Amino acid sequence: MSEFTGLGADLGMSTGTIPAVASPQTPKLPPREWVRANLFSSPFNSVLTVVSSLIILAITRGLLSFIFNPQRQWDATATNLRLLMTQAYPEEQYLRIWVSVAVILTLTGLSLAVWRAGSAVSIANVGRRLLSFGCTLALFALLAPFSARATIIWLLIAVAVAGGGGTLRRLADSERTISTLALVLIGLSGLVGSLWVVPYGNHTFELHRTPRVIAEPGTVALSTKFPWTIMLLIAVAAYFLGTYLRDRGSLNATRTTLALLWLLMPPVLLYLVLRDPDFDMGHVFGTDIPIFLACAVLGGALLNWLARPSTGEIGRIVAALVLIAAFATFLTPMRMIVRLDLLMLAAFALAAPTFSGGPRARRNYVIGWLGLLGVMSWLVTAVNTPSTIEVPGQFFLGGLSLTLMVAIFTIVISFPLGLALALARTSNMPIFRLLATWFIEFVRGVPMITILIFFSIMVPLFLPPGMHLSEVAAVIIGYSLFSAAYLAENVRGGLQSVTRGQHEAAEAVGMTTSQKTMFIVLPQALRVSIPPLVGHCIGVFKETSLLAIIGLFDVLYIARNVMPNQTEFMGSTKENILFVSLIYWLFCYQMSKASQRLEQRTGLGER
Amino acid sequence: MTDAATEPTAEPMSEPAAGQTRDLSNARDMIVCEDVSKWYGDFQALDGISTTIKEQEVVVVLGPSGSGKSTWIRCINRLEVHQEGRIVVDDVELTNDLRNIEQIRSEVGMVFQQFNLFPHLKVIDNVSLAPIWVRKKPRVEAEEQAMALLERVGIPEQAHKYPGQLSGGQQQRVAIARALAMEPRIMLFDEVTSALDPEMVKEVLDIMKTLALSGMTMMVVTHEMGFAKEVADRIIFMEEGQIVEQGTPQHFFENPTEDRTKLFLSQIL
Numbered sequence: 054m055s056e057f058t059g060l061g062a063d064l065g066m067s068t069g070t071i072p073a074v075a076s077p078q079t080p081k082l083p084p085r086e087w088v089r090a091n092l093f094s095s096p097f098n099s100v101l102t103v104v105s106s107l108i109i110l111a112i113t114r115g116l117l118s119f120i121f122n123p124q125r126q127w128d129a130t131a132t133n134l135r136l137l138m139t140q141a142y143p144e145e146q147y148l149r150i151w152v153s154v155a156v157i158l159t160l161t162g163l164s165l166a167v168w169r170a171g172s173a174v175s176i177a178n179v180g181r182r183l184l185s186f187g188c189t190l191a192l193f194a195l196l197a198p199f200s201a202r203a204t205i206i207w208l209l210i211a212v213a214v215a216g217g218g219g220t221l222r223r224l225a226d227s228e229r230t231i232s233t234l235a236l237v238l239i240g241l242s243g244l245v246g247s248l249w250v251v252p253y254g255n256h257t258f259e260l261h262r263t264p265r266v267i268a269e270p271g272t273v274a275l276s277t278k279f280p281w282t283i284m285l286l287i288a289v290a291a292y293f294l295g296t297y298l299r300d301r302g303s304l305n306a307t308r309t310t311l312a313l314l315w316l317l318m319p320p321v322l323l324y325l326v327l328r329d330p331d332f333d334m335g336h337v338f339g340t341d342i343p344i345f346l347a348c349a350v351l352g353g354a355l356l357n358w359l360a361r362p363s364t365g366e367i368g369r370i371v372a373a374l375v376l377i378a379a380f381a382t383f384l385t386p387m388r389m390i391v392r393l394d395l396l397m398l399a400a401f402a403l404a405a406p407t408f409s410g411g412p413r414a415r416r417n418y419v420i421g422w423l424g425l426l427g428v429m430s431w432l433v434t435a436v437n438t439p440s441t442i443e444v445p446g447q448f449f450l451g452g453l454s455l456t457l458m459v460a461i462f463t464i465v466i467s468f469p470l471g472l473a474l475a476l477a478r479t480s481n482m483p484i485f486r487l488l489a490t491w492f493i494e495f496v497r498g499v500p501m502i503t504i505l506i507f508f509s510i511m512v513p514l515f516l517p518p519g520m521h522l523s524e525v526a527a528v529i530i531g532y533s534l535f536s537a538a539y540l541a542e543n544v545r546g547g548l549q550s551v552t553r554g555q556h557e558a559a560e561a562v563g564m565t566t567s568q569k570t571m572f573i574v575l576p577q578a579l580r581v582s583i584p585p586l587v588g589h590c591i592g593v594f595k596e597t598s599l600l601a602i603i604g605l606f607d608v609l610y611i612a613r614n615v616m617p618n619q620t621e622f623m624g625s626t627k628e629n630i631l632f633v634s635l636i637y638w639l640f641c642y643q644m645s646k647a648s649q650r651l652e653q654r655t656g657l658g659e660r
Numbered sequence: 661m662t663d664a665a666t667e668p669t670a671e672p673m674s675e676p677a678a679g680q681t682r683d684l685s686n687a688r689d690m691i692v693c694e695d696v697s698k699w700y701g702d703f704q705a706l707d708g709i710s711t712t713i714k715e716q717e718v719v720v721v722l723g724p725s726g727s728g729k730s731t732w733i734r735c736i737n738r739l740e741v742h743q744e745g746r747i748v749v750d751d752v753e754l755t756n757d758l759r760n761i762e763q764i765r766s767e768v769g770m771v772f773q774q775f776n777l778f779p780h781l782k783v784i785d786n787v788s789l790a791p792i793w794v795r796k797k798p799r800v801e802a803e804e805q806a807m808a809l810l811e812r813v814g815i816p817e818q819a820h821k822y823p824g825q826l827s828g829g830q831q832q833r834v835a836i837a838r839a840l841a842m843e844p845r846i847m848l849f850d851e852v853t854s855a856l857d858p859e860m861v862k863e864v865l866d867i868m869k870t871l872a873l874s875g876m877t878m879m880v881v882t883h884e885m886g887f888a889k890e891v892a893d894r895i896i897f898m899e900e901g902q903i904v905e906q907g908t909p910q911h912f913f914e915n916p917t918e919d920r921t922k923l924f925l926s927q928i929l
Contacts, residue, residue, distance in 0.1 A: 409796065554772060555778065557739050558776035558777070560739060561772075562765070562769075562838065562842055563842060564793065568793050568794070572789060
C-alpha cells in the first residue's frame with residue numbers, strides 16, 4: 054500500500070498551491086442537536102421531515118423489491134453484455150476492441166498524471182464516507198425483500214464497512230490525506246479482483262449452430278476477467294509513465310502532444326483499428342500519396358512565403374485567390390480530396406498573417422499545415438477503403454460503442470463549427486452574420502429527428518455520382534450541424550460576457566482582430582461557457598438514443614427491442630432499461646463532475 | 661534596459677527636472693489634430709479641436725466630466741472614430757485603412773481607468789503577449805523584456821500571479837508595463853488613477869513621473885492637479901468638446917485668462 058501513499062503525497066503537493074487559510078470554523082454540533090436544529094426546528098419542519106423520510110423509504114423499498122425480485126431476468130443483461138457493448142462485432146476480432154480500450158486507458162492515465170488530476174482528501178473524511186455508506190447499506194439490507202439468511206449476511210457486511218469507516222475516522226490523523234486517484238485505484242482493483250474471486254456466474258451466448266444460453270455458476274469467463282485485469286495494469290502503468298514524463302520532460306510539449314493524440318485517437322481507432330480497412334496499395338502509392346506530396350510541397354512553400362511579415366498586402370490577395378480557386382474546383386469534375394486540400398490551404402493562407410513571424414514561427418506554421426494535411430489525406434483514404442470486418446447490418450459497431458462513437462465524433466466536429474458560427478454571428482461583417490444567423494435559426498427550428506432522417510435518406514441522393522457516404526457518416530454530419538447550432542448560441546453568451554474594456558485593451562496594443570479573438574476573447578468566453586457547454590455535451594450523449602429511429606443499433610435500442618425478443622429472455626425490457634439508464638447516468642455524471650472540476654481550475658486566476 | 665522607447669534621446673535636454681518650461685519648439689510634431697469633431701448621434705462630443713503635441717512633450721488634459729477629454733484621447737489611437745478633421749500621429753494619418761490603424765496602435769501605448777488587464781493570463785504573459793504576436797519577438801526575449809519592465813514598475817515578484825490576485829495600484833502598474841512593452845513613442849493615460857484607492861494613487865503617479873522624465877511623449881487625462889503642476893509641459897483645459905485654454909502650468913494655475921478656467925479652478929482648489 055506504500056505506493057498509494059506515495060501517490061497521495063505526490064498529488065497532495067500539486068494541489069498545495071492554494072494557501073490553506075484557517076478560517077474560524079463554526080463549531081460542529083453534536084448529532085442530537087444537529088438533528089434538532091436542522092430537521093425538527095419547528096412543528097411544520099418536523100412534519101416535512103417525517104413525510105419526506107417516509108416517501109424516500111417507500112421509494113427505496115419499491116426499487117429494492119423490484120431489483121431483488123426472483124422473477125427478474127438479470128441474467129438477460131449478464132448474458133447480453135457483449136451485445137450491449139459492441140453488438141455483433143465478431144468474436145475472433147475482439148482483440149481490436151481491447152486494443153482500442155487500452156489506447157483510451159493509456160491516454161487517460163497519461164493525461165491524469167500530466168494534468169495533475171485528482172485532489173487530496175483526508176483519511177478521516179474517507180472514514181466518514183465509509184461509515185455513512187455502511188449505514189445506508191444496512192438500511193437497504195433491512196428494506197430489501199431478502200431471505201432471513203441473506204439479510205443477516207448483508208447486515209454483517211454493512212456493519213463491517215461502517216465499523217471500518219468508524220475506526221478509520223477515529224484513528225486517522227486529521228492531517229493525513231490520500232489522493233482521490235489512489236481511492237479510485239483501490240476501488241477499481243477491488244472490482245477487478247472480485248472478477249477472479251466472487252462467483253458472479255459465467256454467462257455466455259453460444260452462437261454456433263443453434264444459439265443457446267450457457268449460464269454456469271462460478272466466476273466470470275476468462276475472456277472477461279483476464280482482459281480487464283490487463284487493462285487496469287495498463288492504466289496504472291500509463292499513469293506512472295505520465296508522472297515520469299511530467300517531471301523529466303518538457304511539460305508544455307508533453308501536454309501539446311497528448312492533446313493532439315486525444316484528437317487523433319477517435320479516427321485512428323475507428324478507421325485503422327476497429328474497421329480494419331483493406332488498403333489497395335496500388336491506389337495508395339499511385340494516387341493518394343502523390344496528391345498528398347504535391348499539396349504538401351506546393352502548399353508548404355506558399356504558406357512559408359505568406360507567413361513572412363514582409364509579404365504584406367499581396368499575401369491577402371493571393372489567399373483570396375486560393376479560396377476562389379478552391380470553390381471553383383467544385384464546378385469541374387475532380388477528385389474530392391483535391392477540393393478539400395485546396396479549401397484547407399485557403400483557410401491556412403487566410404490565417405497566415407496572424408501567425409507570421411520569424412523562421413521559427415513560419416516553420417511551426419508549415420508543420421501545422423503538413424500535419425493537418427497528412428491526417429486529412431489519410432482519413433479520406435481510410436474512409437474510402439472497404440472494411441474487412443464482416444457483420445450483419447449496416448454498421449460494424451453497435452450498442453454502447455456506437456453510442457460513444459457518435460457522441461465523441463459529434464462533439465469533436467461540432468465544437469470548432471459552433472465556435473466559428475458564434476464568431477460569425479457576432480462579427481462585424483454583415484454577410485457572415487446573416488449566414489450564421491439564418492443557419493442557426495433554421496437548424497434550431499427543425500426537430501432533430503427530421504435532420505437525422507434527412508441526412509440518412511435524402512443526402513445520399515443529392516451526392517454527386519461516384520461519391521459514397523455511409524449512413525453513419527451522413528448521420529454524424531447532420532447531428533454535428535444540429536449540435537453546432539446550439540453550441541454556437543452557448544458560446545455567443547460567453548462572447549458577450551467579455552467586456553468592451555478587454556476588446557479595447559487588446560486593440561490598444563495593436564493586435565489584429567484574429568489575434569484579439571484567439572488570445573483574449575475566446576479563452577475568456579469559453580471559460581464562462583463551460584457549464585452550458587458541458588450541459589450541451591451531456592445532451593448530445595443522451596440524444597444519440599434517437600439513432601434507433603433511422604435503424605442503427607444503439608445501446609438503448611438493443612435493450613428495448615432486441616433483448617426482450619430473444620426466446621430465453623422474453624419480456625425483460627424493464628430490467629434492461631434500468632441497466633441502460635445506469636450506464637447513461639454513469640457517463641453523464643462523470644461529465645458533470647468533470648465540468649465542476651474544470652470550473653474550479655479555470656476560475657483560479659480570477660478574483 | 662533594452663527598451664528603446666525609454667532611452668533618453670541623443671539630443672541633450674536643457675533641463676533634467678520636469679515641471680519647468682522646456683523649449684520644445686525645435687522638436688518634431690508627434691500628434692497633430694486639425695479641427696477634429698465627433699458626434700454621438702445628435703450630441704457633439706468634440707467640437708473643432710486643433711493642437712499640436714511635440715516629441716517628448718507631456719500634455720495634461722483637464723476639464724469637467726463630459727467635456728470630451730476621454731473621447732479625444734481615445735480618438736488618437738482610433739478606439740473612437742472622429743468624423744471631421746484630421747489626426748496625424750507620428751506622420752501617419754488616421755484613416756479607415758486597417759494597416760495604418762494597426763501601425764499607430766503599436767506605436768501608441770494606452771493605459772485605461774479600469775486597468776483592463778487580461779484576467780486569464782499571468783502578469784508576465786499580459787506584458788509579453790503583444791510583443792510576441794504583434795512585434796513577432798521570440799518568446800524568450802519578450803519575457804526577459806517583460807521582467808525588466810516589471811522590475812521598472814517595481815513588481816517583479818508578482819510576475820507569475822494572475823491580475824485578480826493583485827491590488828489596484830499593482831494592476832495599474834502592470835497595465836503601464838504592458839503598454840511600455842510595445843516600445844511605444846507616445847503614451848496615453850486615460851484617468852488612470854480614478855479607480856484607485858487613495859493610498860495607491862502615489863505609486864502609479866510616481867511611475868508616470870519617471871516616464872515623463874525619461875523623455876516619453878505623454879498625453880494624460882487626469883484629475884490629479886498636483887501631478888499636472890509638477891510634470892506637465894502644457895495643460896489643456898477642455899469644456900463641451902472644445903479647447904478653452906492651454907498653456908504652461910504656471911500660466912494655467914496662477915493667472916488663467918478665461919472665466920471658465922477660473923471657475924473650474926475655484927471649484928477644485
